[in-house]
Amino acid sequence: MERPLHRKLPRVLRMRAVVFREGSQWKVEDVQTPTPGPGEALLTIVKTGVCGTDEHLLHGGFIATFPLVPGHEMVAEVAAHGDGVTWPAIGTRVVVDNTVFCGECSACRRGTQLYCEKFISLGCNAPGGFAEQVVVRASKLYPIGDLDPDIAVFTEPTACAMHGVDVLGLSPASDVLIFGAGPTGLILAQLLRMAGAARVTVAAPTASKLALAAQHGAAHTVQMDRSNPRAALDRLRTIAPEGFDAVVEATGSTAVLESAVSLTRTGGTLLVYGLAGENATAAIRPYEVFSRELTIKGSFAQANCIGRALFALQSGVVSTQGMITSELGLADFGQALDNLKDSAQIKSVMVPQL
Numbered sequence: 001m002e003r004p005l006h007r008k009l010p011r012v013l014r015m016r017a018v019v020f021r022e023g024s025q026w027k028v029e030d031v032q033t034p035t036p037g038p039g040e041a042l043l044t045i046v047k048t049g050v051c052g053t054d055e056h057l058l059h060g061g062f063i064a065t066f067p068l069v070p071g072h073e074m075v076a077e078v079a080a081h082g083d084g085v086t087w088p089a090i091g092t093r094v095v096v097d098n099t100v101f102c103g104e105c106s107a108c109r110r111g112t113q114l115y116c117e118k119f120i121s122l123g124c125n126a127p128g129g130f131a132e133q134v135v136v137r138a139s140k141l142y143p144i145g146d147l148d149p150d151i152a153v154f155t156e157p158t159a160c161a162m163h164g165v166d167v168l169g170l171s172p173a174s175d176v177l178i179f180g181a182g183p184t185g186l187i188l189a190q191l192l193r194m195a196g197a198a199r200v201t202v203a204a205p206t207a208s209k210l211a212l213a214a215q216h217g218a219a220h221t222v223q224m225d226r227s228n229p230r231a232a233l234d235r236l237r238t239i240a241p242e243g244f245d246a247v248v249e250a251t252g253s254t255a256v257l258e259s260a261v262s263l264t265r266t267g268g269t270l271l272v273y274g275l276a277g278e279n280a281t282a283a284i285r286p287y288e289v290f291s292r293e294l295t296i297k298g299s300f301a302q303a304n305c306i307g308r309a310l311f312a313l314q315s316g317v318v319s320t321q322g323m324i325t326s327e328l329g330l331a332d333f334g335q336a337l338d339n340l341k342d343s344a345q346i347k348s349v350m351v352p353q354l
Helices: 052-058 155-168 183-194 207-215 229-239 254-263 286-293 306-314 330-339
Strands: 014-021 025-032 040-049 073-081 093-096 133-136 142-143 173-178 196-203 220-225 244-249 264-272 296-298 322-329 346-351
Touching: 014 330, 025 330, 040 093, 052 330, 073 133, 073 155, 093 155, 142 306, 155 183, 155 244, 155 264, 155 296, 155 306, 173 183, 173 229, 173 254, 183 196, 183 207, 183 244, 196 207, 196 229, 207 220, 229 254, 244 254, 254 264, 254 286, 322 330, 330 346
Parallel strands: 173 196, 173 244, 196 220, 244 264, 264 296, 322 346
Antiparallel strands: 014 025, 040 073, 040 133, 040 346, 073 093, 093 142
């Protein structure tokens, strides 16, 4: 029996969406509601998390293409099916795997899809979730069951953190340092303990975030005083006199990255996780990398980690308690951007219905 549900949607329907345009401009616009094609589903957005990457995209960084409807951390409800789609059922709440790979380029054929030459990321270079509705391939949808949307909205950042842990490849009983106590740092601290870290230390400027890191299992927390960074570095050296087996830079600060090298144990690994500006540079001495046999790795987005991330949240082994600090409507997106610079804020979430 034919399922023409998407044809019942009037093509003249309009919706509200945050739209990025050239010159770091944004506004909430009235745009045409998308229509799902074959293999696609129309989703009504429930919540979409705000990420530091969104600000980079606004200013033309990362892989931004304009005009752009941003928002890549989506929880939504299936509203209609395109041709050939019968699952998930209409009304099902889902999270979205925002990555789309061509499957045909040399990177995809090597099994390294994250390096896809035609990489598409919904909310980054294709329409995303800071809107009332969005169209997504049905194969990229993961039903959340009875999981609270306030938890499910962390699925995409948890997937990215999980990819970072995969890249890092910890040995059992590793001693790990994480710079940064935002949502990523807090999630990474939990995942790294599951992946083999015997001890996780978190360093960040904000005392309230460090308190949350301790609640989520960090063995040590160190407050970074921007006016006196040396004091914090000395404290970290006291915790691990020979350096840490692995250091994760999750702030995007080049100054922090430079300090992270000296805190990495000889033979250890430094993971560059935080997103710095594309033209930012850091001073790292090649001889130190050479003579101490340091390994420096990068972690970019995620590929095929959404299912594992969702399971980690559903099972409770990753807790997001206390991480959402602000819920905003689309018209308040400017406040969401301001919150990214507010040390008292951890995670803002956009709710189109507000």
